[in-house]
Structure formats: C-alpha cells, structure tokens
Amino acid sequence: MTIDWWTLGLQTVNAAILIWLLARFLFRPVSEIIAKRQALAHADLDAAEAAKQAAEAEREAAVAARAEISARRAALLDAAQADAEREKARLKEQAQAEIAEDRRRAEAAQARAEADRRKELDEQAGYLAADIAERLLRRLPDAARTVGFIDGLVVAVSELPAAVRDRLGSDGPVPVRAARMLLPEERATLEARLAEALGRTLTLEIREDPELIAGLELDATNAIVRNHFRADLSRITAELTRHD
Amino acid sequence: MQSPLEHVVLFHVGPVPISEPVVVTWLIMAGLGLFAFLSARKLAILPSRTQTVLELFVTVLDDQIRETMRRDPAPFRPLIGTLLLFVLFANWMSLIPGIEPPTAHIETDAALALWVFVATIAFGISGRGLRGYLDTFVEPSWVMMPLNLIEQITRTFSLIIRLFGNVMSGVFVVGIVLSLAGLFVPIPLMALELLTGAVQAYIFAILATVFIGAAAGESEEIPLTAKESE
Numbered sequence: 001m002t003i004d005w006w007t008l009g010l011q012t013v014n015a016a017i018l019i020w021l022l023a024r025f026l027f028r029p030v031s032e033i034i035a036k037r038q039a040l041a042h043a044d045l046d047a048a049e050a051a052k053q054a055a056e057a058e059r060e061a062a063v064a065a066r067a068e069i070s071a072r073r074a075a076l077l078d079a080a081q082a083d084a085e086r087e088k089a090r091l092k093e094q095a096q097a098e099i100a101e102d103r104r105r106a107e108a109a110q111a112r113a114e115a116d117r118r119k120e121l122d123e124q125a126g127y128l129a130a131d132i133a134e135r136l137l138r139r140l141p142d143a144a145r146t147v148g149f150i151d152g153l154v155v156a157v158s159e160l161p162a163a164v165r166d167r168l169g170s171d172g173p174v175p176v177r178a179a180r181m182l183l184p185e186e187r188a189t190l191e192a193r194l195a196e197a198l199g200r201t202l203t204l205e206i207r208e209d210p211e212l213i214a215g216l217e218l219d220a221t222n223a224i225v226r227n228h229f230r231a232d233l234s235r236i237t238a239e240l241t242r243h244d
Numbered sequence: 245m246q247s248p249l250e251h252v253v254l255f256h257v258g259p260v261p262i263s264e265p266v267v268v269t270w271l272i273m274a275g276l277g278l279f280a281f282l283s284a285r286k287l288a289i290l291p292s293r294t295q296t297v298l299e300l301f302v303t304v305l306d307d308q309i310r311e312t313m314r315r316d317p318a319p320f321r322p323l324i325g326t327l328l329l330f331v332l333f334a335n336w337m338s339l340i341p342g343i344e345p346p347t348a349h350i351e352t353d354a355a356l357a358l359w360v361f362v363a364t365i366a367f368g369i370s371g372r373g374l375r376g377y378l379d380t381f382v383e384p385s386w387v388m389m390p391l392n393l394i395e396q397i398t399r400t401f402s403l404i405i406r407l408f409g410n411v412m413s414g415v416f417v418v419g420i421v422l423s424l425a426g427l428f429v430p431i432p433l434m435a436l437e438l439l440t441g442a443v444q445a446y447i448f449a450i451l452a453t454v455f456i457g458a459a460a461g462e463s464e465e466i467p468l469t470a471k472e473s474e
Contacts, residue, residue: 003350003351004251004261004263004351006261006263007251007261007263007266007349007351007352008351008354010266010269011266011269011352011354011356012358012359014269014270014273015326015355015356015359017273018269018272018273018277018326018330019326019359020322021273021276021277021280022276022277022322022325023321023322023326025277025283025284026276026280026283026284026298026325027321027325029284029287030287030295030298030299030302031318033287033288033295033299034299034303036289040289
C-alpha cells in the first residue's frame with residue numbers, strides 16, 4: 001500500500017473547495033433564511049405582544065370607561081332621585097297648599113253659610129219673637145193698651161223742636177191712631193196732657209188702628225210721633241235682624 | 245477483483261495523475277454544489293418540501309454542534325456539515341456499480357482528517373488565544389505534554405484509519421461476496437453498507453466536532469438551542 005500524494009493533495013483541495021461551495025450555497029443561505037424566519041416570527045410575536053398590550057390597555061380603558069359610565073349613571077340617578085324628591089316635595093307642598101286653600105275656602109264658605117244660616121235663624125227668631133210678643137201683647141187689657149202710652153207720647157211731643165211743636169195742629173185737627181178707640185176720659189186726658197206740654201190746645205182726630213197692638217201714634221203733617229208696640233217691635237226686629 | 249488499495253489513474257492533467265477517487269469526489273462535489281445552488285435559489289419564508297428538509301438538516305446539525313461544543317455553531321457549521329455530507333455520499337457511492345467510494349482510499353480520508361487537524365488548531369487558537377491553546381498541551385501538568393502532542397497526531401490518524409478501515413473493508417467484503425456468490429447475494433451486505441456508511445459519516449463528523457470543540461473550549465455564554473429559543 002502506497003500513498004498517492006497527488007491524490008492526497010487534490011483531495012485536500014477538493015475538500016476545501018467543497019467546504020467553500022456548501023458554505024456559500026447551502027449552509028449560509030439556509031441558516032440566513034432560518035434566522036430571517038425566526039426574526040419574522042419574533043417580530044410577529046412582538047407585534048402580537050404589542051397588540052395584546054394594546055388590547056389589554058383598551059380593555060382596561062373600557063373597564064374604566066364602564067366604571068365612569070356607571071358612576072355617571074349613578075350620579076344621574078341620584079340627581080334624578082333628588083330632583084324627583086324635590087319635585088315630590090314641591091308637589092306635596094303645592095297640594096297641601098291647595099288643600100289648605102280649598103279647606104280655607106270651604107271653611108270660609110261654611111262660615112258664610114253658617115253666618116247666613118245664623119242670620120236667617122236670627123231673622124226668623126226676630127220675626128218669631130216679634131210674632132210671639134205681638135201675640136202676647138194682644139192679650140193685654142184694653143186699658144193697658146192705650147192709657148199707659150199717653151205719658152210717653154206727651155214726653156216725645158215735648159221733646160220735638162220748638163218750630164215743629166208750634167206748627168202742630170196749625171193746619172187742622174191732628175190725626176192720632178190708637179190701638180183701640182179711646183174712651184172719652186182717656187181722650188180728655190190725652191188732650192189735657194198735650195195742651196200742658198204744648199201750651200195750647202190741640203184738636204185731635206182719633207181713629208182706631210189695631211195694628212199698633214198697644215200705644216198711640218201722632219201723625220201730623222210735619223211730624224210723626226210714635227209710642228206703640230208696633231213701632232217698638234219693628235225697631236226690635238230691625239235690631240235683631242241687623243247684621244253689621 | 246481490483247483491490248481498493250490500488251490507485252487507478254484515469255487520466256493525466258499535465259504531470260498530475262487524476263485518479264478515480266478524485267474524479268468521484270468531483271462528481272460528488274458537482275452534485276452537492278449543483279443541488280445547493282439550485283436549492284438556495286428557491287429559498288423562501290414559506291418553505292418548500294426540499295427547503296424544509298434542508299432547514300431540518302441545518303437545524304439538527306446546529307443542535308448537535310451546540311450540544312457538543314457548547315458554543316455558537318455558526319463558525320463550525322460549514323466544516324462539520326460538509327464533512328458529514330461528503331463522507332455520507334462518498335460512502336454511499338459504493339452502491340453504484342463500478343464505482344468505489346473515495347473514502348475507501350486513504351488519501352481522501354487523510355485529506356479530510358488534515359482539515360480537521362488544521363481546524364482544531366485554528367479554532368483552538370481563535371477560541372483560547374495562542375497562549376491558551378498551547379496551555380492545553382500541559383494540562384493537567386507539563387508532564388503530560390508529550391502525550392498530549394502525540395494525542396493530537398494519533399487521534400487524527402484514528403480518524404483516518406477508522407473511516408478508511410470501515411469503508412474499505414465493506415468494499416472488500418461486498419466485492420469478495422459478489423465474486424463468489426453471484427449478483428443478488430451481496431444486496432443485504434450492500435444495505436448494511438448503507439447503514440455503515442451513514443454511521444461512519446456521523447462518527448467522523450461528531451469526532452471532528454468533539455476535537456474542535458475540545459480545542460476551542462466552551463463559550464462562557466452557552467447559546468440556546470433552537471427549541472429553547474422558541
């Protein structure tokens with residue numbers, strides 16, 4: 001066995017050339033494409049991670065926004081609740097005021113009705129009292145229905161102004177109405193007392209008027225002097241039915 | 245039967261005799277180079293089936309170098325990968341009738357081992373520095389320096405002899421059985437030669453890796469494997 005040095009040398013060169021060839025056309029391009037793919041994969045992973053981070057940030061922002069919306073909604077609900085409470089209170093106060101006003105009006109109307117009723121009752125009572133008094137007074141004795149009123153009539157005549165007193169009876173007999181026709185002595189007493197009060201004698205024209213119930217009324221042209229129960233009852237009735 | 249120990253000179257280029265192993269080596273170089281050139285032109289991010297196989301080969305080769313050397317595989321990839329591919333296809337050339345594997349001739353194995361020897365020294369100096377590399381010869385003590393020097397030579401020769409012996413013996417056995425038993429009897433042996441050739445290619449490449457890695461030393465920063473980097 002011998003070693004062919006030419007073959008050894010050529011194979012050495014061949015090996016070197018083959019190493020260069022495969023390094024140039026096989027290992028370098030393949031390793032570069034692997035590295036490139038890995039770089040792209042890493043870039044994709046980085047992009048995915050960035051997208052994930054962005055999505056996470058957006059999710060957190062969405063959560064924050066949702067919380068803010070919830071808080072705003074709660075605030076709006078609270079505000080609406082407060083507004084509703086205020087409106088409710090206002091409406092309640094308004095209703096209470098209206099109710100109070102209606103009650104006041106109703107009470108006023110009731111008071112007016114009560115007053116009207118009372119007025120009506122007072123009038124009816126007045127009329128009833130006058131009617132009762134009239135009925136009772138009609139039961140007085142005849143003498144009491146005229147004689148007792150002479151003095152009052154004379155006093156009233158004497159209290160008339162002097163000019164009025166002087167003109168009494170100047171134009172004829174003075175009409176006098178009596179609850180019943182005066183007896184002669186009662187007429188004489190009346191004339192005498194009038195003459196005493198006036199200082200002169202009056203001619204009287206006496207006529208009966210049962211409407212007077214009891215008492216006398218002097219009906220001169222320039223003066224009327226009343227002293228009878230009819231006038232008193234009319235005055236009392238007017239007082240009773242007067243509403244100031 | 246022609247002995248694989250003999251050299252058949254096919255032609256001369258001037259004074260240079262061109263033997264059969266050189267021509268077969270050129271054929272292998274042409275085939276591998278053409279395949280690499282054509283494949284490299286079609287590389288894309290979305291790989292074809294061929295590109296996938298190439299990338300798988302490169303990835304496995306890188307993992308093997310990384311796990312053995314504990315260093316970045318890029319500087320060693322062309323040498324180790326070329327040794328693996330060339331020895332593999334050279335061994336498998338025995339399947340072609342009338343062609344002997346170049347690795348069945350000791351000159352081819354010696355040429356490959358010579359490059360491993362040179363690479364061991366070169367990567368040892370670049371990895372450790374000249375002083376650091378020379379210090380490896382006196383480890384664990386200066387007494388061991390002669391043995392370490394002899395080891396550099398003997399292990400290179402072991403590379404040569406191992407590959408040469410295995411391939412040459414396979415060629416011999418197949419040739420003897422073929423001459424004695426007929427056409428189809430050596431087929432199982434030839435199938436076994438396929439396995440033997442692949443195993444020898446792997447052994448040659450992995451031993452070269454170990455020798456270079458031991459000379460270069462481990463990197464302080466252990467690179468990640470491809471799986472770990474994912």
